[in-house]
Structures are given as C-alpha cells and as structure tokens.
Amino acid sequence: MKLYEKTASELSEMLAKKECSAVEIYNDVKSRIDSVEDKVGAYVTLNENALEQAKEVDNARANGEELHPLAGIPIGIKDNISTKGLRTTCSSKMLENYVPPFNATVMEKINSAKMVVTGKMNMDEFAMGSSTETSYIHLTHNPHNLECVPGGSSGGSASAIASGEAILTLGSDTGGSIRQPAALCGAVGMKPTYGSVSRYGLVAFASSLDQIGPMGKSVKDVAMLQSLICGYDKMDATSKNIAYPDYYANLKNNVKGLRIGVPKEYFGEGIDSEVKESVYSAIELMKQNGAEIKEISLPSTEYAINTYYIIASAEASSNLARFDGVKYGYRAENYNSLTDMYEKTRSEGFGDEVKRRIMLGTFVLSSGFYDAYYKKAKIVQRKISEEFSNAFKECDVIATPTVPSSAFKIGENIGDPIKMYYNDVCTVTVNIAGLPAISVPCGFDSKNMPMGLQFIADKFCEQTLLDTAYAYEQLSGGFDVITKKF
Amino acid sequence: MKDYEIVIGLEVHAELNTESKIYCNCRNAFGLEVNTQVCPVCMGMPGTLPTLNEKVVDYAIKMGHAMNCKINSVCKQDRKNYFYPDLPKAYQISQAEVPLCENGYLDIMVDGVEKRIGVTRIHIEEDAGKLLHDDSFSGSLVDLNRCGVPLIEIVSEPDIRSSAEAKAYLDTIKSILQYINISDCKMQEGSIRCDVNVSVREKGSDKFGTRCEMKNVNSFSGAVRGIEYEAKRQIEVLESGGTVIQETRRWDDAKGMSFTMRTKEDAQDYRYFPEPDLLTIVVDEERIQKLKESIPELPNRKISRYVKEHGLSQVDATLIAESIDKSKLYDECTAMKKCSPKNVCNWILSDISKFTNDTGKSILDTALTAENLVKLICEVEKGTISNSSAKKVFDIIIKDDKDPVKLIEELGLAQNSDEGFLEELAKDILSKNEKSVSDYKNGKTNALGYLVGQCMKASKGKANPGKVKEIVTRMLSE
Numbered sequence: 007m008k009l010y011e012k013t014a015s016e017l018s019e020m021l022a023k024k025e026c027s028a029v030e031i032y033n034d035v036k037s038r039i040d041s042v043e044d045k046v047g048a049y050v051t052l053n054e055n056a057l058e059q060a061k062e063v064d065n066a067r068a069n070g071e072e073l074h075p076l077a078g079i080p081i082g083i084k085d086n087i088s089t090k091g092l093r094t095t096c097s098s099k100m101l102e103n104y105v106p107p108f109n110a111t112v113m114e115k116i117n118s119a120k121m122v123v124t125g126k127m128n129m130d131e132f133a134m135g136s137s138t139e140t141s142y143i144h145l146t147h148n149p150h151n152l153e154c155v156p157g158g159s160s161g162g163s164a165s166a167i168a169s170g171e172a173i174l175t176l177g178s179d180t181g182g183s184i185r186q187p188a189a190l191c192g193a194v195g196m197k198p199t200y201g202s203v204s205r206y207g208l209v210a211f212a213s214s215l216d217q218i219g220p221m222g223k224s225v226k227d228v229a230m231l232q233s234l235i236c237g238y239d240k241m242d243a244t245s246k247n248i249a250y251p252d253y254y255a256n257l258k259n260n261v262k263g264l265r266i267g268v269p270k271e272y273f274g275e276g277i278d279s280e281v282k283e284s285v286y287s288a289i290e291l292m293k294q295n296g297a298e299i300k301e302i303s304l305p306s307t308e309y310a311i312n313t314y315y316i317i318a319s320a321e322a323s324s325n326l327a328r329f330d331g332v333k334y335g336y337r338a339e340n341y342n343s344l345t346d347m348y349e350k351t352r353s354e355g356f357g358d359e360v361k362r363r364i365m366l367g368t369f370v371l372s373s374g375f376y377d378a379y380y381k382k383a384k385i386v387q388r389k390i391s392e393e394f395s396n397a398f399k400e401c402d403v404i405a406t407p408t409v410p411s412s413a414f415k416i417g418e419n420i421g422d423p424i425k426m427y428y429n430d431v432c433t434v435t436v437n438i439a440g441l442p443a444i445s446v447p448c449g450f451d452s453k454n455m456p457m458g459l460q461f462i463a464d465k466f467c468e469q470t471l472l473d474t475a476y477a478y479e480q481l482s483g484g485f486d487v488i489t490k491k492f
Numbered sequence: 493m494k495d496y497e498i499v500i501g502l503e504v505h506a507e508l509n510t511e512s513k514i515y516c517n518c519r520n521a522f523g524l525e526v527n528t529q530v531c532p533v534c535m536g537m538p539g540t541l542p543t544l545n546e547k548v549v550d551y552a553i554k555m556g557h558a559m560n561c562k563i564n565s566v567c568k569q570d571r572k573n574y575f576y577p578d579l580p581k582a583y584q585i586s587q588a589e590v591p592l593c594e595n596g597y598l599d600i601m602v603d604g605v606e607k608r609i610g611v612t613r614i615h616i617e618e619d620a621g622k623l624l625h626d627d628s629f630s631g632s633l634v635d636l637n638r639c640g641v642p643l644i645e646i647v648s649e650p651d652i653r654s655s656a657e658a659k660a661y662l663d664t665i666k667s668i669l670q671y672i673n674i675s676d677c678k679m680q681e682g683s684i685r686c687d688v689n690v691s692v693r694e695k696g697s698d699k700f701g702t703r704c705e706m707k708n709v710n711s712f713s714g715a716v717r718g719i720e721y722e723a724k725r726q727i728e729v730l731e732s733g734g735t736v737i738q739e740t741r742r743w744d745d746a747k748g749m750s751f752t753m754r755t756k757e758d759a760q761d762y763r764y765f766p767e768p769d770l771l772t773i774v775v776d777e778e779r780i781q782k783l784k785e786s787i788p789e790l791p792n793r794k795i796s797r798y799v800k801e802h803g804l805s806q807v808d809a810t811l812i813a814e815s816i817d818k819s820k821l822y823d824e825c826t827a828m829k830k831c832s833p834k835n836v837c838n839w840i841l842s843d844i845s846k847f848t849n850d851t852g853k854s855i856l857d858t859a860l861t862a863e864n865l866v867k868l869i870c871e872v873e874k875g876t877i878s879n880s881s882a883k884k885v886f887d888i889i890i891k892d893d894k895d896p897v898k899l900i901e902e903l904g905l906a907q908n909s910d911e912g913f914l915e916e917l918a919k920d921i922l923s924k925n926e927k928s929v930s931d932y933k934n935g936k937t938n939a940l941g942y943l944v945g946q947c948m949k950a951s952k953g954k955a956n957p958g959k960v961k962e963i964v965t966r967m968l969s970e
C-alpha cells in the first residue's frame with residue numbers, strides 16, 4: 007500500500023515509530039498530485055513551502071521534540087480559509103490574486119501542530135454551489151467518475167481525499183458543503199456544532215451558518231483533526247467558551263443501547279430508492295448490533311430549503327458587499343465614476359451564482375419585504391431548532407441520507423438552480439439548527455458511485471456523533487475511500 | 493406673514509474616548525499618520541470578525557443614565573448596509589430596532605427658564621474612515637484610522653423650538669460628556685457631530701410640518717446657523733404658496749446655505765438586519781446599577797443647587813458648573829461650610845480664572861488647594877487682611893502649597909482692627925486735615941475717601957480699611 011492511500015492515524019503511528027518520514031509522506035502525496043491532478047483538478051494553488059514544512063517536522067522529531075500526532079500529515083485547505091502569504095481566492099475572479107496578510111485561527115492551530123499544508127482546494131465560488139462548477143478557477147472532477155461532479159462547495163477538499171492527493175482536508179459547511187461532497191466522493195466529512203470551530207479567517211458566506219470542518223478517509227482521522235481545530239477563540243464572538251474533549255483519544259465503538267432516530271421526512275419523495283435502501287440497511291446493521299431505532303418526525307423539514315436560501319443569501323449579500331474594488335481584489339479597468347466602478351467591478355468580478363444569491367439576499371432584506379421573508383425565515387429557523395431539540399430528548403443521534411442521490415454529471419444541473427438547491431435538502435436543516443453532523447460512506451450504487459449516510463447529534467455532542475460513526479465504520483468493515491479508477 | 497413655529501430634532505454623534513476601538517484592539521487615537529491605527533478587522537479584510545469592546549457598552553449606559561433613559565439590558569447590534577469607500581466592510585455595525593438606551597430626557601436652561609427635551613434613544617455604533625483629497629493626486633485617498641472608533645448616537649424628540657434651545661441642548665450634552673468623561677468633545681477633531689431635523693408649522697397647529705434633515709453640521713454654531721437658514725427657507729417656501737418636500741440636505745457652513753442631497757424618493761434602503769457575527773448584548777442589573785452610581789452630580793443639578801442653596805446668580809452658577817475643574821474646587825470649598833459660597837465663587841471666577849487663562853493651566857495643574865483657598869477667604873471675612881493683601885497671598889498659594897495663615901504672619905500682612913488704636917489714628921489724621929473735614933461737612937462727600945486714605949497711609953496699610961472708614965465717618969458726624 008502506498009503512503010498516500012493510508013489514513014492519517016496510520017501515518018501518525020508510522021511517523022511516531024519512525025517507519026517513515028514526513029518528507030517521504032509528502033513526496034508520495036506530491037507525486038500522486040503530479041500524476042492525477044490534471045484529471046481531478048482538486049487544487050487551486052499548491053503550497054511551494056510544503057516540502058520545507060515536512061523537513062522541519064523530521065528535523066524536530068530527530069531533535070527529540072514532542073510533536074502533535076498530526077505533525078507531518080499532509081493537509082489541503084479549502085480556498086476560503088485565510089492562509090498568510092498563500093493566495094486565498096475563494097475560487098473567484100474577485101480574489102484571484104488576493105494573498106491574506108494574516109492566518110485564520112484554524113491555520114494557526116494547523117501550523118502549530120506542524121501539519122504539512124499541501125495547498126488550497128478548489129470550491130464553488132465563495133462556497134455557493136453544490137458541484138464546484140461555479141468555481142472561476144477550473145472544474146473539479148469526481149475521482150470515482152471523472153464525468154461526474156465531486157459535489158460542493160468543498161468539492162476540491164472531498165475529491166482530494168478520494169484521489170489520494172491529500173491525507174486530510176479542511177472544508178467549510180454552510181448548508182452541506184462538507185457533507186454533500188464527502189458523500190458524493192465517498193469520503194468522511196463532518197460539520198461541527200456552530201461555535202465549536204473558530205470562523206476567524208474563514209471568508210464569510212453566511213455568518214450564522216458557516217462552520218469549518220474536517221474531511222478524511224476514516225472517522226478516526228476526522229476525530230483527530232476535529233480535536234485539533236475546535237476550541238474557543240476570543241477573535242470569534244460566536245465561538246463557544248466551553249471545554250472541548252479530545253474526541254480522538256475518547257473515540258469508542260458505541261452502539262449498544264444507542265438510540266437512533268430516523269425521521270420519516272428524510273426518506274420521502276425525491277430521495278433515490280438506492281440511497282434509501284442503503285441508508286436503511288446501514289440502520290438495520292446498527293440495530294442488529296444493539297442500537298435502538300426510533301421513528302421520529304421533524305415536520306418543518308419541508309420549509310428548510312426556503313428558509314436556508316433566505317437566511318444564507320441575506321447574510322451573503324451583506325458579507326460580499328466588501329468586495330467593491332476599493333481595497334483589495336479585482337477592480338474593473340474602465341469606469342467613469344465611483345458608482346460605475348462599483349457596478350463594473352462587481353458585475354465582472356462575481357460569477358452568475360454569486361450574483362443570483364446577492365440579488366436574492368438584497369431583495370429579502372429590502373424594506374417592505376423584510377418581514378415577509380427574512381423575519382419569517384428566522385421564525386421557521388427557531389421552529390426547526392425546537393423540533394430537533396425535542397427529538398434529542400428521545401434519541402442520541404439521528405440517521406438520514408446525506409444527499410438524495412449519488413453524484414450527477416458535470417453540466418447536468420448547472421442550468422437549473424432550483425434542482426441544484428434541492429441537493430441540500432437533507433443537509434441544510436443541520437446548519438439552520440446549528441447542530442453537528444457527519445457524512446460517512448454507505449456503499450456504492452448501481453452506477454458504482456458512492457452514497458452517503460448522515461448522522462446528526464445534539465449541539466456540542468461531537469463525541470456521540472463520532473462514536474456512532476466510528477461504530478458504523480467498524481460494523482461495515484471499514485471504508486474504501488481511494489478511487490480504483492486511476 | 494403668518495406666525496410660524498420651528499420644530500427641531502437633533503441627532504448627535506459623539507466619539508467615545510475608550511482606549512481601543514469598538515470591534516478590534518487598535519488604538520482609538522486622533523491625528524496620527526494615515527492608515528497606521530488599523531488592523532485586518534477594522535480594515536474589513538475578508539474573514540475577519542468583530543468582537544465587542546465592553547467598555548463602549550459601559551460608556552453608553554453611563555450616558556443613558558445621565559440622560560434619564562431606560563437601559564435595555566438585552567439588545568442586538570445590526571448591520572446598516574451601504575457602499576462608500578470610507579466604509580471597508582460596506583456595512584456599519586449599529587443598532588436599529590432596539591437601542592441600548594431609550595425614552596429619556598434632558599433638562600436645559602434657556603434665558604433662565606428650564607425646559608425638558610425628550611431623548612428618543614442612545615445607541616452604539618462604529619465610525620467610518622475618512623476620504624482625503626490631495627492636489628497631487630486626481631482621485632480620492634482613504635484613511636481608515638477612524639474606522640471602528642466607537643460612537644454613540646443620541647436622538648432627541650422633536651421638542652426643540654428655537655436655535656437657542658438647540659444650542660443649549662448641545663452645550664448641555666457636551667458638558668455631560670465631559671463630566672462623565674466618555675468623550676473628548678473636541679469639535680475641531682470632529683468628536684461631536686450632529687444631524688439636524690427642521691420643520692416649521694403655523695403657531696398653534698398640532699400637526700408637524702414636513703421635515704428636512706441637514707447633514708454635515710460640524711459645529712454647534714453651525715447648527716444654530718443651519719437651523720435659522722433652514723427655517724427661513726421653509727417659511728419662504730410656504731409663504732410663496734409652495735410645499736416643503738421631505739429631503740436630506742447638506743449644510744455648507746462656509747456659504748451659510750444648505751443644498752439638496754437626496755429627496756425621499758431616492759432615500760437609501762440600508763437593509764438593516766441583526767449582525768450575525770456578534771452575540772446579543774446582555775447587561776446584568778448589577779452592572780447597570782454600578783454605572784448609575786458612578787455618575788457624578790451633573791451640571792444641571794449643580795446649577796440649581798448653587799442658585800437655590802448658595803444664592804449664586806444663574807450666570808455665576810452656570811459659569812462654575814459648566815467647568816469640571818471650577819465646580820470641583822467650588823464644591824470642595826463650600827462643603828467645608830467655613831466661608832460664604834458667594835466669596836468662593838468670586839475668587840474662582842475672578843483671580844483663579846484670570847490665572848488659568850493667563851497661564852493656560854487648568855486649576856488642577858496649579859498648587860491651589862481648597863483648604864488653602866478657604867483659609868484665605870476666612871481671613872478676609874474675619875477682617876484679618878485686606879483684599880489687596882489677600883491677592884498677595886493668593887499669588888503665592890496658587891504656585892506653592894503654603895498655609896495662608898502662616899503667610900499672613902510671615903509677610904506681616906495682618907490688619908490692625910483694634911478700636912482704640914484706630915480711633916487714635918483717626919483723631920490724629922482728622923486734626924491734621926481740617927480743610928478736608930470742613931469740605932466733608934459742607935457736602936463734599938469724596939473728602940471721606942481722602943481721609944480714610946490718609947489713615948491707611950499713616951498705618952502703612954495695616955489698618956483695617958473697613959473699620960477705619962466706619963470710625964472716620966462716625967467722627968465726622970459727631
């Protein structure tokens with residue numbers, strides 16, 4: 007088995023036992039990148055200092071320094087997370103040449119753990135999309151079928167896990183942007199509780215919904231990375247000041263007596279029958295091994311997509327207003343007034359999907375429409391949250407499909423935004439309620455494409471969530487993440 | 493012409509003098525090199541987040557207490573969205589629906605008459621940067637040092653009826669800001685600015701006229717001129733049979749005129765919504781109370797106390813109360829209850845003010861203590877020394893913390909008030925100046941002054957002039 011095919015926890019042990027070096031791991035991943043990246047297109051920018059970073063880890067180890075278990079593990083960073091000195095484009099023409107002068111808080115943690123940053127991962131422009139097709143930079147392909155999308159918006163982060171171009175990656179999830187591409191690429195991806203990972207340095211899409219999260223080949227790997235990146239940050243007022251456990255150290259196969267809620271609304275019309283079957287059989291497997299299955303109801307789920315697109319677009323319209331050509335990023339070349347400069351810069355610098363959402367968000371916040379849209383959406387948000395907290399009185403986790411179907415073809419949905427938005431039908435509720443959720447692979451469909459199983463837990467119950475996912479991983483015999491196609 | 497009434501509402505923006513900015517750790521300082529007091533947060537770099545400086549909340553609550561407001565212990569911050577190059581995030585974090593403080597009032601004094609002005613609300617928000625124009629460069633330059641400087645906006649009810657009332661309202665706000673020490677109140681640095689809403693209506697009407705908002709009013713005198721100009725303009729429109737249109741106007745202080753900026757039709761839609769990057773502000777009752785207790789006695793209360801309890805004139809009471817230093821010294825002296833408050837007031841408004849004006853020092857910078865001043869005044873009241881000797885002592889104690897009683901002794905300034913001695917003295921002088929005595933008796937009363945002067949001269953200034961005058965007058969009438 008090649009090094010790039012191994013999990014972070016395996017590599018961490020090998021490094022500790024000096025069975026391989028950080029430089030060897032990086033070189034193996036780099037040669038994999040060199041050989042498959044032109045097919046996959048996972049990266050926007052490669053980090054030229056990665057080899058240097060790997061050498062430093064090996065030197066530190068040789069000097070007997072105490073190292074974090076993730077030291078020397080190659081990680082790819084979604085291109086909306088600010089990396090000091092390394093271009094952060096958000097896959098937009100607007101920020102094509104923007105180099106942040108500071109690090110996101112998660113990058114400070116990754117750097118201090120001495121992880122090796124391979125580069126910046128492709129995404130839908132400003133994280134708006136479910137296929138990575140809205141990227142201004144280039145397309146990203148699903149490693150399991152290059153004609154298919156990898157999902158989005160963290161499509162680069164997910165496909166790099168499946169193609170072996172990174173051992174771990176960071177994504178961001180506003181309505182499913184970690185879980186949906188993880189499901190479509192057959193990887194593990196977790197969206198942590200809102201407030202558990204600092205958003206400082208994450209280029210904001212929808213501030214009240216955004217959350218950075220880990221992606222990898224196994225639950226262990228994701229637990230390991232989550233333990234590193236979580237924690238209170240005084241730079242983020244919405245980050246929660248509580249004690250965070252070491253999920254990785256505490257990880258246990260916990261299925262006996264586990265109460266799993268199955269909400270009927272997540273298995274209705276529009277969910278592919280193959281997906282339903284595979285999720286049901288995963289639940290059955292858990293039941294056979296001692297889990298208690300409860301059918302539950304989350305009746306407001308049908309309003310989730312509308313609610314999500316109102317809140318997310320409203321916040322986005324304000325968050326993206328700063329890209330005005332004055333300070334950084336793209337500025338139109340020819341203009342005859344300030345207003346003309348604003349209009350041309352934003353018309354030329356943003357892609358269609360971003361503009362669509364800015365217009366939608368501007369509309370729902372406009373005087374005369376605010377009460378009918380934004381205010382009402384906030385009321386539904388509260389309702390959805392209440393239904394979840396009631397559900398968690400009778401179950402520990404909730405199991406649903408991650409995505410209604412496996413990966414679709416590139417170009418298939420791009421002309422139909424509403425159809426594209428419905429890809430998020432199983433994931434947006436989690437963001438609306440601020441909950442943690444994880445997507446794990448749950449078999450391949452008849453087209454031989456991966457499908458995803460989503461577990462949802464109550465706020466700050468990441469340990470229960472990861473334990474559940476870990477139990478399923480063990481029961482299912484482990485995940486086969488790396489593509490066999492090349 | 494009909495009889496019109498002017499209706500005025502004011503929105504006052506005051507920069508708070510916290511050490512750091514409202515949403516980041518940058519220094520809150522004026523006049524430093526452009527774009528040096530900035531960081532990724534106040535420059536609005538992608539991915540940055542605001543974190544609230546709780547001092548700003550404290551300061552605003554203090555102002556709320558000072559203006560008799562209800563404090564909203566739970567309130568949000570909101571985004572006000574608009575594009576302008578001095579606003580790097582393209583939104584200003586402010587408070588829309590629920591302000592930190594609301595429903596207060598302020599009592600002002602105009603021509604000796606007290607009037608109550610309603611205060612609608614006080615909210616916190618961040619300042620924007622500044623555009624700079626330079627002849628060497630064809631475009632505009634942006635200085636972001638001021639971005640994130642904390643502001644409070646104080647909105648009044650439309651209770652103000654004249655430019656004089658507006659001036660009194662603004663002066664009172666300024667003195668409160670200084671008293672509770674939350675703003676530097678440097679007008680020339682723009683630390684207080686105001687927007688003025690003016691409408692006119694026929695006297696006796698209970699309906700408000702159409703109002704115009706005037707922006708860019710950067711001084712209190714500008715506000716007075718702007719109000720007068722705007723009221724006159726509106727009355728002229730109405731008198732010529734026209735109607736006032738609701739609009740925002742820009743005040744040009746140099747020209748003394750206002751100009752249309754935008755009409756109601758193209759009013760901006762700021763698309764306010766709750767700031768998702770910040771938590772709801774929650775202030776507990778204990779903190780609100782503590783802040784209330786920290787509010788010192790404010791100038792208005794002082795003025796009425798000085799007038800009612802100390803018998804000062806309205807003018808003198810105002811002059812003392814308006815200055816933190818003067819009222820501090822006055823209050824310390826009068827609290828000792830050893831001398832007449834009126835005499836304390838006279839010393840402060842005459843000799844002490846002259847000294848501070850001449851030297852540019854504040855009272856606190858001088859060596860003068862309340863204790864020494866009271867001792868000196870007491871000696872004058874007792875007749876131990878003359879007023880002119882007292883000034884000599886004063887010249888010393890304002891520069892050195894020395895005991896006036898000892899100084900009087902050391903310098904031999906004590907006056908002689910001994911009846912027997914003074915009678916002898918007077919007898920002697922009167923006998924030597926028979927002509928003046930007969931002049932006085934013939935009705936030339938100014939001869940008295942000469943005779944007293946001679947007594948003083950003979951005593952080398954030591955005789956108590958009051959007593960001497962008393963005795964000489966008595967002897968002349970005998």
